Amino acid sequence: MIGKFFRRSTDKPQSAPEGHKATSSGADKAAAPHSGNEAKSGSGRQRNRRRSGKGDSGRSDNSVRKPQAQTPWSLDEFAVPEQEGKVRFHDLDLPLPLMHAIADLGFQYASPIQGQSLPHTLNGHDLVGKAQTGTGKTAAFLITVIDDLLKHPFDGERYAGEARALIIAPTRELVMQIADDAKNLCKYTDLEIHTLVGGMDYQKQQKALNERLVDILVATPGRLLDFVSNRDCFLDQVEFLVIDEADRMLDMGFIPQVRRIVRQTPRKTHRQTMFFSATFTPEVDDLVEQWTAEPVIVEIEPERVATDTVTQHVYLVSGEEKYPLLYNIVQQDDVESLIVFANRRDQCRRLHEHLLAHGINAGLLSGEVAQNKRVRTLEDFKTGKSKVLVATDVAGRGIHIDGISHVVNYTLPEEPEDYVHRIGRTGRAGKSGTSISFACEDDAMRLEPIEALLGNKLKCEVPPETLLVAPPKVEVKYSSGDRGDRDRGGNRGGGRRGGGRPRR
Structure with a gap:
């Protein structure tokens, strides 16, 4: 020195x-x-x-x-x-x-x-x-x-x-x-x-x-x-x-x-x-x-664990229906800016690749993204240059941006507190917001601990058919070393059960 x-x-x-x-x-x-x-x-x-x-x-x-x-x-x-x-x-x-x-x-x-x-x-x-x-x-x-x-x-x-x-x-x-x-x-x-x-x-x-x-x-x-x-x-x-x-x-x-x-x-x-x-x-x-x-x-205990300004939805879907559902949600007129959370960085990477292939201006925040790029990605999202941000919980921990209209839990978090943290990215500064969680057969077991933390039951519903329409077929450019057996949702074929904490 x-x-x-x-x-x-x-x-x-x-x-x-x-x-x-x-x-x-x-x-x-x-x-x-x-x-x-x-x-x-x-x-x-x-x-x-x-x-x-x-x-x-x-x-x-x-x-x-x-x-x-x-x-x-x-x-x-x-x-x-x-x-x-x-x-x-x-x-x-x-x-x-x-x-x-x-x-x-x-x-x-x-x-x-x-x-x-x-x-x-x-x-x-x-x-x-x-x-x-x-x-x-x-x-x-x-x-x-x-x-x-x-x-x-x-x-x-x-x-x-x-x-x-x-x-x-x-x-x-x-x-x-x-x-x-x-x-x-x-x-x-x-x-x-x-x-x-x-x-x-x-x-x-x-x-x-x-x-x-x-x-x-x-x-x-x-x-x-x-x-x-x-x-x-x-x-x-x-x-x-x-x-x-x-x-x-x-x-x-x-x-x-x-x-x-x-x-x-x-x-x-x-x-x-x-x-x-x-x-x-x-x-x-x-x-x-x-x-x-x-x-x-x-x-300090919040008056409510989940804020009253956030409308919460839980959609019951299969693994193959998740990406079409996300794609159609992004297309809705009331979606001004949206954060998508997934548990693993490989999930986030594939989601990001699919969104870009469909012409959606999206950014990616995960532990494998270089810091200078993460700073630019956050700035683009804050200024509205990109509409969608895909993030892991770890990378999304420092996101404090007013005006985020929607949060999507592409996979439900393993820790109930992370659910509260995720949906708290919307409905800030007195504005209303919407959180949408996708619950497939692999996610369902995570609902009960989240409900116990919230102190109330989450209403589970089947998404409208209009949100399950298949998106246009496009060629997805996968990252090097990320070619594997995938379903339409960008997930690897077959569900994963157990196996410990996800890598982030």
Whole structure:
């Protein structure tokens, strides 16, 4: 790495508000004990202390910061009336630049998880939050981090690649979504946000870390470990650790990597930790005990597991009828944008190939698609350039797009919680949406656990004949190595039963 360090002459230490956990910056941080590799000092890291050129401000020439807002702004421009039972962001004593960004985003009242967690996390408490995607948890932890970083700027020398706040998420899409949200909330500050994700150019990410300070680092576990192992990134000065979607990380086998990462950070009594999971199993509870110190527990149960704004259909079909049904649904006039979920990436790939062959502008999101292509695919879908998005659960985890009119479960998920996550992609921001699930003989066994989670029976129906009309015959261009015995639905001949969890 290019081992430069930076000094910000404008950074002045400020006293923490009463009751706030002391941040480990400056002399206090240097004196704080660490565990394992955490006790290494700046010289112990053997970082090249080549000093960068400084401008008149004392700031490194290579660490040019974003300009502050040029026009003055005051809270008078963001009037929000008090409402009984609701928490206003005005009531949380947040810095003015952060409030300005919140006003731009149109946030007036905190969501339930924000309202219950922020009074504790803003005072330095660790947090364990149980909340589904879409409840506002991302803003809850970002507001806490940004508030503290602004109120307690780092006093002293900064090394390249030395993060103050670390957010770990299981998928590249979710990392990018969190980073976008952070940039929106930091638009009137000089805080720097970096992302480290696999599938994208390592040198570009390395160059960004070396040229700009890193205040908030959002990363997937594997790529972060690459940077830590190569000594391009250092975690022993981390003041905030956020672990998002811990249950999903368990499912994906990331926990050994996350353990290695956590061991690189200060001990749990010398950092603030926020831990989020949609479900809590004994394994998740064990991680909470290891990684948090006397946390506040906030559990948000949605008023209904499945939102009232989503109309749910379950169509009973054979395996061969699935693709004709999907094709005809896409042709309907009320379908503005549609996400198709399947359990395996080979299923998604074949569906994508069939849709393209039929002239339908569709994108593909799965673990085997290169990251730069996935970013373009999501952007095309957001802007309406493509009408259909085919995705696995893992790849679709970070999809938060308003205006999606339909969701199709081409195969019912093996985990009931994934059903709720899938249909939650539609019916957002107060709009109505439609979810359609295909249940064939291989999917039927998955209905009962989903109904148990929802708390009600799903009405199963036979699709209208008009939706089962065979699509035009076309020549499908299959990917290399993907030629096999297929039925008309793009499935391999013969149903698969059991066999463990699907590859995604």
